[in-house]
Amino acid sequence: MTKLQIVMFPWFASGHVTPFIHLANEFATKGHRVTILVPKKIQLQHQHLSLHPPNLIAFSTINVPHVEGLPDGAQSASDIHISLNHLLATAMDLTRNQVETFLRSSKPHLVFYDFAHWIPEITSQMGVKSVYLSVVSAASLAIALVPARNLPVNRPLMVEDVRDPPPGYPSSTVVLSGNEASSLLFLSSPFGDGITFFERSIAAMKNCDALCIRTCTELEGPLCDYMGSQFQKQILLTGPLLPTNAASTTCLEDRWARWLGRFEPGSTVFCAFGSQIMLDKDQFQELVLGFELTGLPFLVALKAPLGCETVEEALPEGFEERVKGRGVVYGGWVQQPLILSHPSVGCFVNHCGFGSMWESLMSDNQIVLVPHLGDQILNTKLLTGELKVAVEVERESENRWFSKESLSKAVNSVMEKDSKVGIMVRSSHAKWRELLSEPGFISGYIDGFIKNLEDIS
Known part of the structure; x- marks a missing residue:
């Protein structure tokens, strides 16, 4: 079996980088080689999560350019207030040339990403498969599907737009209060230069070669099926993506x-x-x-x-x-x-x-x-x-x-x-x-997930 060369480029936030590294550990256990592209500060804070030597999991530094409005030296979401995330997204987009240069020189089989919606534009030109990995729940992804609501385009969301789930949403328990619904209005807010959070997310999921979610059928099966029907794609599930041997x-x-x-x-x-x-x-x-x-x-x-x-x-x-x-x-x-x-x-x-x-x-x-x-x-x-x-x-x-x-x-x-x-x-x-916690539950999901990606790479 061919050993895969994999590159990962997660959003610059701990809650995104950590599960990417957990997944990298699983690939490395099977002999595949992973390179994780992150800013230096994030590498120093998270490299201890890697359970493998650099010949299997390597970190490559991405230099985050300064964007007006970001504090000097800001490299991750934990460095800033959440209201500045849109500027960090702008900074991430400005690393595109660095990422493309690395991908063209390393020629990987698979590139994992989440918020960098432009990754498929690069990989499609290289004959490389792009893999969108969601580290949020299928419930969150599904309810944010504004197209399913058939709303007017180029209009900011309003509370009444998202108070109820979209048509076909397979859960009767999600009816939001006005205050809860208002928390979803960020979907139509800028998240980068000239792009909203919603536009970025939809492009990232729509244009990938494989759409993957950190969840399991037992927890969110109907929601994953709903996502698959909306995007006309098979949804690959990683399971919980939690380290099983951290305590030891x-x-x-x-x-x-x-x-x-x-x-x-x-x-x-x-x-x-x-x-x-x-x-x-x-x-x-x-x-x-x-x-x-x-x-x-x-x-x-x-x-x-x-x-x-x-x-x-x-x-x-x-x-x-x-x-x-x-x-x-x-x-x-x-x-x-x-x-x-x-x-x-x-x-x-x-x-x-x-x-x-x-x-x-x-x-x-x-x-x-x-x-x-x-x-x-x-x-x-x-x-x-x-x-x-x-x-x-x-x-x-x-x-x-x-x-x-x-x-x-x-x-x-x-x-x-x-x-x-x-x-x-x-x-x-x-x-x-x-x-x-059943023996083989988490590993079974990982084995199936990796086998699916080996087949498409």
């Missing part, structure tokens, strides 16, 4: 191992919202006060809120003294999968980004969700409405994010052993975790 190759940082080790099994709440979400200061304070109100041990790992240099300066007055010994708020990077697998952790409060969603499902922890953006809201509806494995923190009103009381209520509803809600989601979660 890496140890939890000593300070967190010692701190978590002080508490009873299953008693501690862990909270993280990904690498890019930055809360307003009042939201941040309401969040940490909610954890204080639970009365439970907690570890919160969040970026400093807007307008603050550190998380410490944003904490409510007297908070640190009141929670000393049972609560920590930390502003740096943490080893999320290893923390989730620690015996003392019993609840994971997260934003329901797709990576965190999979980690939630594969963990033993109760799941409490605080979605912030469009795809996170749709992922949340999948977990709470379809799978019934999680609870969402209630909003106080359309315009308010949540209160400390609603956060505390949600956490305690799943952590109290006799709670009806806790019993229900615990039972549903156990069934899904058992399925996803």
Whole structure:
């Protein structure tokens, strides 16, 4: 069998780069060689995820040009506020010549990409197959299919356009509130120079040789079929794309191992919202006060809120003294999968980004969700409405994010052993975790996925 030469060019964000590297590990295990094109800073932050030597997984540096409006030195989404992502997309598009030069010199069999919608224009001229890899759910991709809604062209989306799912959408649980629907209006916003997020996404999926989604039939089968019917393409599924041996190759940082080790099994709440979400200061304070109100041990790992240099300066007055010994708020990077697998952790409060969603499902922890953006809201509806494995923190009103009381209520509803809600989601979660953890489940998806790509390359 011919060993494949593969190039990957993911969007410059941790939630996109990480699953690309996980997939690269799977290819390398079968002897295929992968080169990942990313900015230097992203390489330094993520190269530890590679489980193979450079002859199988190599990183090649992409130089990110400066775009007016981006902070100096910005190379990834975690370097900027989410409102500047459209400028980072412009910068990514300006790397096209670098990427094309690399592809013409390396002559790969396959090129994986997501937001770089222009990759097929390059690969089609070279006789190379282009592979679109979605690291967000099929639910998110499908509901964003504006063409299925038969809307007028060249008009910005309005709330009433996206409040209901598009025709044929195979789920009855996704009817969005006005506030939730407004989170999808970014689809018609600029995402790069002269292109909207929607136009970029549709072009990327429409023009690829293979359309792949990080999901599985058991979770999103009807949604994947719907995507296939919309694009008239076979949809290839990678499965969860989570490393199965992370715990055996890496140890939890000593300070967190010692701190978590002080508490009873299953008693501690862990909270993280990904690498890019930055809360307003009042939201941040309401969040940490909610954890204080639970009365439970907690570890919160969040970026400093807007307008603050550190998380410490944003904490409510007297908070640190009141929670000393049972609560920590930390502003740096943490080893999320290893923390989730620690015996003392019993609840994971997260934003329901797709990576965190999979980690939630594969963990033993109760799941409490605080979605912030469009795809996170749709992922949340999948977990709470379809799978019934999680609870969402209630909003106080359309315009308010949540209160400390609603956060505390949600956490305690799943952590109290006799709670009806806790019993229900615990039972549903156990069934899904058992399925996803079955020997051969994840590897079976990977084997089938790679075999399909070997056949088309």
